[in-house]
Amino acid sequence: MKKVLFATTALVMTAGVAAAEVALTGTGRMGVIYDGNDAQFSSRLRAIFTMTGESDAGLSFGGSIRADNSASGNQGVAGSVYVSGTYGKLEMGDVVSASEAAVGDLPSVGYTDGGFAGDLEEISYLTGDGANLDQGPNILYQYSINNISLFASASDGSDRRWFTTTGANDNVVCEFDPESGITDCETVSDDDLAWSLAANYEAENFMVGLGYAKQGDAEEWTLGGKASFNNFAVTAIYADYSDRNSISFGGDDATGNFVDDLTLSSENYELGKTWGLGAEYQMDAIRVAGFWRRDELRTTSTGDAAGYGDRDMDSYGIGADYDLGGGATLSGGIVDSDWLNDTVADMGVKFKF
Template sequence: MKKVLFATSALVLSAGFASAEVAVSGDGRMGMIYDGNDVQFSSRARVKFTMTGESDAGLSFGGSFRVDQENYSANEYRSAARGTAGQVWISGTYGKLSMGDVVSASEAAIGDLYEIGYTEGAFAGDIEEISYLTGDGENLDQGANILYEYGIEGFTFFASATDGSDTNLGSISPGANVDDELNASSDDVAYSLAAKYEAGNYNVGLGYGKHGDADEIVLGGEVTYDQFSVKGIYAKYSDRFTGELDAEEFDSTIGLAAAYQADALLVKGFWRQDKFKYDVAGDEKFDSFGIGADYDLGGGATLAGGIIDSDYLDDTVADLGVKFKF
């Protein structure tokens, strides 16, 4: 993968900076998606800026955001300038602190199931992603999230939180006093704590998250042996209601994923099951399956495709195309 680096004298200043640079990278994809009824063309291209530096005292710092995330219009709140897209960070002897649209402590320790397809799961609504309570796109009505991580002797500890302040201007009534409604409107602080242990070819993680009355406990682990890798995740939720009329409560998720690498070919698959509780209908389970393959064409190009069948979808869906890294 080639990157264009801008590290000129305009970016390397003598006033408090030991070094600084800005890297421009990008990604793109083009192909076809089958939604169960029709085949549609699908493509996109994105540019990403990654800024890094180091202070005279040895502190590392940086930030990153994509061009498509920087929309600062009056009705758009997914913006790097507002802290709800991209992220900035600072790290040193006592760990790393990140702020912005960051993942939660639980997700940082455990992650998701394996992505498949050239759209990396997007063609099926990213069903491989575990539904964590906070972080990674959640709680953005409270502005930037914060994530702290510290590692020592194979262990990494994580903590994340929101500030509990509702900054969603879209919820303000027409003609109302903005300051009055912002000060009167407040959400519960969402937070998460987690730990991860890595040794050789395996890792295990445990996370806890809470937002209002809802909380989660998530356990996950991954093992890699030669060309094979296997990952398992179990998430248990409490008092997590979806707002449906019949009091739908999200109870738990269990998922397994496996991958096999053979030279340029990578084959991946996953299964997950979500359990819900209903006041009237009782318990109900939703299963999702997916399998896909990536073939490395070299130079940052990959041919990829996937098939996913889920109880959340009306039909089996698939995609096939080429994705690029620049």
Template sequence: MKKVLFATTALVATTGMAAAEISFGGFGRFGLVYDEGNDDQDTRIEQRFRLTATGTTTSDNGLEFEGRIRFQTDDQDNGASNVANNSAAGFAVSTGGFRLDVGHVSDVLDSGDVVDYYGFGVGLTSSLEQSTGFGLPASGFGTGDADVPPTVKLRYTVGDFTVAASVTDDNDITDTDFDGATGVNTSTTTDREEYQIGVGYNFGNYSVGFAYGNEDGSEVEVITGGPDAGTTTTDIDNDFWALSFGGEIGALAFSILIADYDANDDTSYGFSVKYDVGAATEIRFAFADTGIDDDDEVYGIGFRHSLGGGVSLQGGVGELADGDTFADLGVVFNF
């Protein structure tokens, strides 16, 4: 779910300038989703189309520059599809083992540079993962209609070691939500700074990683209309960390995650596995304990079967943190 395949490439060159590469790639998926807790429509058509455009070039001194933007359309809770949203831009500069990402980019947790936060997702939509419901502030590259806080991330890899650090500034980012049925308008303004730092190590078929971070600031929620009208200010000062260990043993691949977040009641933990039952078919299982007292345990089992040409049949069933059954089935094709 977090990866984009770039399968088509156009080469653009001008006299006296280094060659620049423009590539387009993404995926599409469609099928059925059953969500017991969806009051609008518990069974609906699932659909997503994602297109990412990436431009790259290399300077005379060998620095590699990259910029990208994404377009995506999804289904809604009522089964309808939205008009395609676009993303803010993300940029990167890299040379040797160094890479600097700036703008709308993944932080340390989301990027997977050092910690395997998501593991092997289950089902067509990967809605059941080893970190489902953990709540740690892992933010990445996506689409939407709200302002996007900038992130700066630096990564350095030497041999089997990787170190990474990121800073995200949510300074005066406002998100609004209007409920036409009730006439209630909710406006949330976040003034928050977050940093993360981590280290990872690969040894043979195994890898281990650790990341630590802190978020500090405030959130102001203004509700206009309805019985809850008013202004609420919430101070934010949370430490968090995540530790992962994973690897492969023959046809079996596994990932184990332990995390702690001040905003949760207890330590969170989860694991996921993938087992190849043939050249084209794999079985997946994921489990998560969110560390929140009122939450149920998250678990699910599913499969992926390759049809060739970047096309696969995927499905799964399980239970979400609210205790509701979730299931999906459909086709994913990468391009």
């Protein structure tokens, strides 16, 4: 990526001089998205500010923010900041969970990098990604010893923004009673704190990671790995959940019938397991990638009140990229998913500045 130096300053401190830099980079894209019924134009331009510095004692610090989220109304999830040194790296804001940092996701496809299909290549981790599942900002710690990396993360357990009226950001939480067939709802101000612990081992041509996360009664175990050989790379991820009654999908240009923070309990389901496989082939300017994902839903209904059964939600995606040079890439992808109940596609050009 071609980096343009936006500004360089010197910080004069009592004990000496420390240098800090602010770099301006960016991304852009333009193309067409097919949502299963119609083809629509889609374009975006982002400016990304990356700031780095180092104290006289050797403590590194920095952060990054995009121009499109710098004015976010949810304090703490607009961009991220970090400090790092001998004892590891501590990052706060719009950061992933320990499990996602250790295990990762499946390969993305399309010129929107999966956004046109709700980012189905991203595993639905219980916590992380900033505002995921209304948990607010996240904190992530990482410490590496040779080939082993250890991770820990947590949310702040609060849905409410600073200085807002009590109840202004409360959530409505519903719970289904299988015996009566009635769904009871209550308004809550805060979530249970969500936290995660994870580790991975990374060698020259493979990586394997294990993660655990918990929020209230909900738990998550994730196991995954990635191996590379010649021009090929393969990824495998398995996630096992308990008492998980919601799932979140993203994507800036999500099409179809997705609903953010989809509540499964209202449909008498909970998320049981997720399986994922991905493959990539890279040769010169050409990259081909694909993924398969299955989300297993368990019914929470019993007896005559049900009429439901366990369900498997399958998603498939394939895409190709051609590097045009100079930071421009021609990309396209196709995704078919039971979550969308449709086949969607995109094609266009994406840029790095």
